[in-house]
Amino acid sequence: MSPTAWMAWPVILPLLGAVLALLVGRKGVRVVAGVASVATFTASAVLTWEVATRGVLRQAIGGWGPPLGIEWRADGLAVLMLLTIGVVGPLISVHALDHLGDREDREFLPLWLFVWCALNALVLSADAFNLYVTLELVTLASVALIAVRRDRPGLDAGLRYLLFALPGSLLYLLGVALLYGLYSALDLGLLGQRITPGPVAWVAAGVMTLGLCLKTPLFPLHVWLPPTYTGAPTPVTALLSALISKGSYYVLLRLWLEVFTPILDWQVGQFLGVLGAAAVLWGSLLALSQSQLKRVVAYSSVAQIGYMFLLFPMATLGARTGAVYLVVSHAAAKASMFVAVGNIHQAVGITELGGVQGLAYRMPFTFLAMALGGISLIGMPPSGGFIAKWILLEESIWTGQWWWGLVLLLGGLLASAYVFRILRGSFLPLPPGVTVRSIPLGNELAPLALALIALVLGLVPWFPLELLAVGTAR
Amino acid sequence: MNPWAVYALSGVAMFSVGLVGLFSHEHPVKRILASNIAGSGVLLVLVALARREPTGAPDPVPHALVLTGIVVSVSATALGVALARRIARIDATAKAESTGASDPEAGGGSA
Amino acid sequence: MTAALLDACLALCLPLLAWLVLRTESLSQSVVLFVAMGLLSALAWARLDAPDISLVEAAVGTGLTGALLMHTLSWTDERPPDVAARARHRPWAVVAMAALTGMLGWAVLSLPSDDPGLTREVDAHLAESGVEHPVTAVLLNYRGYDTLLEIAVLLVAVLGARAVNPRSERTTPEPSRDPLTGELFRMMTPALLLVAGYLVWVGEHGPGGAFQAGAILAGGGVVALLTTRLGTPRMSSWRVRWALLTGPLLFIGAAVAPLFSGRALLEYREAQAGTVIFVVELALTVSIAMVLWMFFPGMRPARAERSGKEPS
Structure with missing residues (x-):
């Protein structure tokens, strides 16, 4: 099979897996999903290898090519995202199997495979309208996942997420329509060549950015995030925060760095940067003031998304590397923390922050994971978060915009405060009268594996950094 | 003004009405309606753009995009109303239990 | 002339109906108005030479969606009265609506007025498409x-x-x-x-x-x-x-x-x-x-x- 043909499998295999998992009914779901997961991961790994050795790959789907057809494009950034989804996603889904009931399995697994298919399709797509379809597929599958337990909080969270994500997609689609109206193209490459400053480009960029920021979400559009993340089952929250929210951010990054580059003025960059900085500070402060454990971690996501927007004011290749490195390490670290939160809820059934008291001794792996994940969120070495923030800090000084460096440092300080709040409690003596249910070892190891990925990203950053450089020399 | 521009502006207005409506309502059915309206607006803009050349056949590409868009929007609506329905039923059951009715289904129907 | 009048009428009625759908207090009336709006938009799309879309819009976008919403009302009308079906009066909403329409309208009106889009490319390869x-x-x-x-x-x-x-x-x-x-x-x-x-x-x-x-x-x-x-x-x-x-x-x-x-x-x-x-x-x-x-x-x-x- 030709190297470009490999691009199809990370999209097709999870889709086929999802359809077959639905077809086999209740008995074979786990087997089908397991086989599909291994196959999809393998395909993503092979594609990564092909891109690392051969450079950027393209496939004109249907053999047409732009402007008539849709094109897939795999550069270093795309395959790094594929790999992140392919490693973090299955680890979360393994944890979900024990966390959710037997009945939910039958729905969780096909839905997760649909999300995986959609995210891989999103990452590879170089077509503005095709991206809309993938965004909607991600959204609907996420909504179904959030509500999979059919309890009132989950249903409310699902409906809330749907009703915020839908207008986000529609704003994006309107932008696509305007761009097509002026440039008669949907391919991102063609649009990037043809774009000229003017009312259409400005308005399209505005509505598309607004829509994607609503979905990601960027401060101050984050109002839906805390209740949604809290109401969803914990493994689903982990998926939302680690992977799903990155989907719309990824589209935003592609748009601004590859299509709207000529209209990325200083003011636009600073504006997005200011919102990002506000997200960092506001999110961290609110994380500090929460009394529920899950909400602390949820507000921390608001802050971490904020850092990713510091890319836009600097808009250098280095800043892109830093932001993407943060996306990857945050995916691992935050997934680990949410999965750990799920373990804690399962063990003591207390959702308050005080519920962690004394648990470090009973659930050592879970809290080790929490600590390692926390280190990455703070940005302390050795962790992926440290590398990412270091690169961003360097860029902020190098571009003469030191104020973003200040935001990075302040955010790290606040993060250490809320991480410390969780960890400190866990070392206090176990309060009397609290019974700790034992957690299956696999469930304790899943967050640890995720946290170790965040750690390894800090220890051996060369491979991902080299990969990210593939396809940037244009 | 050209007919396409008239319809495109109409679509833009529908989109705005729907989008703003979505954020100023609280009832889930109203919000789902609003998102459908906003969606129709965007699709109307696309269809209008396809008809800018007054002679000959219209541009089939936006037409195909709109067909896809309609299917996506009916899917989202179906999922949304399914959630809304379940929530309403849970509430009805809770209400029936608190008033001492034995059959939750009947409680939902006669409330 | 009559055609232009019909177009203008339709184009004016659609957002007006949309506004009424969201403005009406009764949910069932909203849904009925929504269906009416859908039928009018199917008409608009027929006017824009999009018969495929007109068919799907009438059957799916309006028919099935309307039926789904109507059917949902029989379940959701027991919602507690604290969730009012009517929007609270928000002056910002009108301003936002006008501003959004103005901005988007500005972009739409600056689009070229006789662009064929991809019509030529589609036709050129039609024979190969099957x-x-x-x-x-x-x-x-x-x-x-x-x-x-x-x-x-x-x-x-x-x-x-x-x-x-x-x-x-x-x-x-x-x-x-x-x-x-x-x-x-x-x-x-x-x-x-x-x-x-x-x-x-x-x-x-x-x-x-x-x-x-x-x-x-x-x-x-x-x-x-x-x-x-x-x-x-x-x-x-x-x-x-x-x-x-x-x-x-x-x-x-x-x-x-x-x-x-x-x-x-x-x-x-x-x-x-x-x-x-x-x-x-x-x-x-x-x-x-x-x-x-x-x-x-x-x-x-x-x-x-x-x-x-x-x-x-």
């Missing part, structure tokens, strides 16, 4: 990958909707005892099948296709739910799962087959494209009809009069 109707060529060949993902969207929606409401798969509590409706349904069935088959076939060279045909069949299914003892198909039945999933499986198979002979995803051979597209469309018609049908859970007697008096 079908004669340009919209079908875009939908199932040039941009067939969009359609593949769109099928996934439909499956996700039906899976999600069913997962949330598994118990409502009950049979209709009281199917209409009116002998006339039952007889009507029996008479309608062959006609529906005929129309659906015709729409798939005609889609190869004129307006029509899998979605239009699937919507027609699903409409028949919904009528069956109302008039016969037939229940909504259950996911737990293997027959239903096969009916639902054969189309997607065939489509995936047709999409990946070219990969094994060194071509790209969905790159059909020119000589076979027509046949492959027709078979895929036929199989998809069944799946689409099943999905749209299964969006409707078990029926409950509607209480339209009650929902007309929403607590305000």
Whole structure:
């Protein structure tokens, strides 16, 4: 099979897996999903290898090519995202199997495979309208996942997420329509060549950015995030925060760095940067003031998304590397923390922050994971978060915009405060009268594996950094 | 003004009405309606753009995009109303239990 | 002149109706107005020479969506009165609406006024696409990958909707005892099948296709739910799962087959494209009809009069 043909499998295999998992009914779901997961991961790994050795790959789907057809494009950034989804996603889904009931399995697994298919399709797509379809597929599958337990909080969270994500997609689609109206193209490459400053480009960029920021979400559009993340089952929250929210951010990054580059003025960059900085500070402060454990971690996501927007004011290749490195390490670290939160809820059934008291001794792996994940969120070495923030800090000084460096440092300080709040409690003596249910070892190891990925990203950053450089020399 | 521009502006207005409506309502059915309206607006803009050349056949590409868009929007609506329905039923059951009715289904129907 | 007047009227009525839909206090009136708006927009799309879309909009965007919403009202009208159906009066809303319309209108009006888009490119390759109707060529060949993902969207929606409401798969509590409706349904069935088959076939060279045909069949299914003892198909039945999933499986198979002979995803051979597209469309018609049908859970007697008096 030709190297470009490999691009199809990370999209097709999870889709086929999802359809077959639905077809086999209740008995074979786990087997089908397991086989599909291994196959999809393998395909993503092979594609990564092909891109690392051969450079950027393209496939004109249907053999047409732009402007008539849709094109897939795999550069270093795309395959790094594929790999992140392919490693973090299955680890979360393994944890979900024990966390959710037997009945939910039958729905969780096909839905997760649909999300995986959609995210891989999103990452590879170089077509503005095709991206809309993938965004909607991600959204609907996420909504179904959030509500999979059919309890009132989950249903409310699902409906809330749907009703915020839908207008986000529609704003994006309107932008696509305007761009097509002026440039008669949907391919991102063609649009990037043809774009000229003017009312259409400005308005399209505005509505598309607004829509994607609503979905990601960027401060101050984050109002839906805390209740949604809290109401969803914990493994689903982990998926939302680690992977799903990155989907719309990824589209935003592609748009601004590859299509709207000529209209990325200083003011636009600073504006997005200011919102990002506000997200960092506001999110961290609110994380500090929460009394529920899950909400602390949820507000921390608001802050971490904020850092990713510091890319836009600097808009250098280095800043892109830093932001993407943060996306990857945050995916691992935050997934680990949410999965750990799920373990804690399962063990003591207390959702308050005080519920962690004394648990470090009973659930050592879970809290080790929490600590390692926390280190990455703070940005302390050795962790992926440290590398990412270091690169961003360097860029902020190098571009003469030191104020973003200040935001990075302040955010790290606040993060250490809320991480410390969780960890400190866990070392206090176990309060009397609290019974700790034992957690299956696999469930304790899943967050640890995720946290170790965040750690390894800090220890051996060369491979991902080299990969990210593939396809940037244009 | 050209007919396409008239319809495109109409679509833009529908989109705005729907989008703003979505954020100023609280009832889930109203919000789902609003998102459908906003969606129709965007699709109307696309269809209008396809008809800018007054002679000959219209541009089939936006037409195909709109067909896809309609299917996506009916899917989202179906999922949304399914959630809304379940929530309403849970509430009805809770209400029936608190008033001492034995059959939750009947409680939902006669409330 | 009359045409221009009609266009202006339609274009003015659509946003006005949209505003009324959201402004009306009664939910059932909102839904009725929404259906009226949908029918008007189907008319607008016919005026813009988009008969394919007009068909789908009337059947799916308005018909099925309206029915779904109407049907939902019979469940949700018990919502506690604290969630008012009416928007709180917010002055910012009007300002935001005007500002948004103005900004978007500015962009729309600065678009070139006689742009053919991709019409030429579509026509240039139509002979290689295997079908004669340009919209079908875009939908199932040039941009067939969009359609593949769109099928996934439909499956996700039906899976999600069913997962949330598994118990409502009950049979209709009281199917209409009116002998006339039952007889009507029996008479309608062959006609529906005929129309659906015709729409798939005609889609190869004129307006029509899998979605239009699937919507027609699903409409028949919904009528069956109302008039016969037939229940909504259950996911737990293997027959239903096969009916639902054969189309997607065939489509995936047709999409990946070219990969094994060194071509790209969905790159059909020119000589076979027509046949492959027709078979895929036929199989998809069944799946689409099943999905749209299964969006409707078990029926409950509607209480339209009650929902007309929403607590305000």
